[in-house]
Amino acid sequence: MFYRHLLFLVLLIGNAYRIIRRVIIDRQQKKPLPEEVKDIYTPEKYQDFLNHEHDYLPLFIAARIINIALNGFYIYSPYYLWMEKLGRGNAYLIMLATVLSSELLSVIFSLPRSWYATFTIEEKYGLNRQTKKDFIKDEMLSVLTSLFASIALYSFIIFVTQKLSMYIEVREVSYAYAFGLMAIVIIISVIVIFGIAIIAYLIQRRQYSYRDLEEGELRNKIIALTQGAKKKVRRIEVYDESKKSNSKNAYLLAILWYRAFGIADNYLDENSERELLAVLSHEAGHLKHRKDLLDYSRYLLIVIVLIVFALVLPHAELIDGIVNNINQAYGLSISNYVLLMSYVSALMSPLSFFAGIAMNFVSRRNETEADLNAVKEGYGEELIQTFRQMSTDELIDVNPSPVIEFLEYDHPSIVKRIRTIREALKVQTMHA
Numbered sequence: 001m002f003y004r005h006l007l008f009l010v011l012l013i014g015n016a017y018r019i020i021r022r023v024i025i026d027r028q029q030k031k032p033l034p035e036e037v038k039d040i041y042t043p044e045k046y047q048d049f050l051n052h053e054h055d056y057l058p059l060f061i062a063a064r065i066i067n068i069a070l071n072g073f074y075i076y077s078p079y080y081l082w083m084e085k086l087g088r089g090n091a092y093l094i095m096l097a098t099v100l101s102s103e104l105l106s107v108i109f110s111l112p113r114s115w116y117a118t119f120t121i122e123e124k125y126g127l128n129r130q131t132k133k134d135f136i137k138d139e140m141l142s143v144l145t146s147l148f149a150s151i152a153l154y155s156f157i158i159f160v161t162q163k164l165s166m167y168i169e170v171r172e173v174s175y176a177y178a179f180g181l182m183a184i185v186i187i188i189s190v191i192v193i194f195g196i197a198i199i200a201y202l203i204q205r206r207q208y209s210y211r212d213l214e215e216g217e218l219r220n221k222i223i224a225l226t227q228g229a230k231k232k233v234r235r236i237e238v239y240d241e242s243k244k245s246n247s248k249n250a251y252l253l254a255i256l257w258y259r260a261f262g263i264a265d266n267y268l269d270e271n272s273e274r275e276l277l278a279v280l281s282h283e284a285g286h287l288k289h290r291k292d293l294l295d296y297s298r299y300l301l302i303v304i305v306l307i308v309f310a311l312v313l314p315h316a317e318l319i320d321g322i323v324n325n326i327n328q329a330y331g332l333s334i335s336n337y338v339l340l341m342s343y344v345s346a347l348m349s350p351l352s353f354f355a356g357i358a359m360n361f362v363s364r365r366n367e368t369e370a371d372l373n374a375v376k377e378g379y380g381e382e383l384i385q386t387f388r389q390m391s392t393d394e395l396i397d398v399n400p401s402p403v404i405e406f407l408e409y410d411h412p413s414i415v416k417r418i419r420t421i422r423e424a425l426k427v428q429t430m431h432a
Contacts, residue, residue: 003330011068024404048125049397095151129242129243197255238268278374278382289366294365357406
């Protein structure tokens with residue numbers, strides 16, 4: 001039972017972190033707003049923001065209870081034995097049965113919460129424009145994408161693991177050879193993940209209608225913002241976000257050598273041209289960004305994983321012993337790779353947590369650099385105005401807890417972004 005208790009304990013710690021996180025957020029929201037953002041919300045609108053956050057509390061509690069109950073069911077019931085019987089001793093079929101059944105249970109418990117959040121809470125505050133038909137369509141596409149990604153990844157893991165196991169049985173593996181093997185595995189993994197991302201992107205395009213931004217002065221101004229960038233923007237597209245929500249977004253899509261701007265239609269309809277150009281000059285800042293050593297630090301986790309597995313691989317008997325102990329703990333005669341990956345994920349969670357902090361730090365730095373590009377292009381005030389309007393329209397937390405921002409935010413908080421832009425505008429004025 002040790003291995004069952006261990007996994008459940010790690011999952012409990014994850015839930016405990018989310019509860020502590022929620023307490024920290026609630027305490028922060030009771031504090032007065034800083035000078036830079038205190039006039040973004042009227043007293044009535046800020047109360048709407050607080051009420052909106054409070055309305056999600058029952059869903060948060062329900063999610064935590066369901067998460068603990070479901071994980072308890074998976075770990076302490078004969079669930080994995082049932083999956084072994086359904087799979088008839090075939091590792092791929094066992095994986096398929098596990099993924100399909102767990103996804104079904106996830107949908108059964110998450111769909112009502114998502115429905116309530118969309119059509120009760122979000123509509124209450126005027127944040128939802130999505131029809132029930134579109135909601136169901138998007139949920140189905142999301143489930144299909146998740147299933148495809150999971151099945152593809154687990155199939156790849158099973159294939160690689162079984163081939164490596166057969167290879168190790170007939171040949172002694174040196175550390176140098178292990179590093180080579182793991183490097184090849186990671187390269188193939190990146191290719192598989194990239195392929196899944198492409199398919200997910202194509203599915204996303206089924207959720208929205210896209211059209212090219214028509215030729216004209218606005219398009220020419222957007223193209224002018226990208227001057228000096230090494231990689232050119234291939235397309236500028238507008239998508240129908242207004243049919244789903246009042247959220248306004250403009251993004252830079254980057255896939256290998258391909259670059260494209262995406263603009264929400266309600267951005268074009270409800271904001272001034274200069275406000276739109278302010279946001280796109282921010283995105284153009286990403287296009288012009290020159291990577292340094294910190295940008296490549298996000299790959300540190302991959303390097304660490306490579307080193308760990310390469311060091312462990314020559315000692316296959318240790319891995320076999322752990323896998324056999326896990327199988328015995330659940331009464332399994334054949335490994336369930338979904339279960340095994342749960343243990344790998346649990347053991348890697350501390351490393352992933354700290355790697356996430358580092359990656360978020362780099363991301364926030366890059367976002368600040370992109371904001372400063374908007375100032376350089378002459379759109380600093382418009383970018384601030386966009387942040388202010390976006391905050392009130394979408395009920396954004398403009399002053400999050402510094403602890404939560406440090407741990408989780410990949411963008412600086414609104415209050416920090418406004419401070420940075422205003423400081424840059426002062427410097428710009430002094431040198432004018």
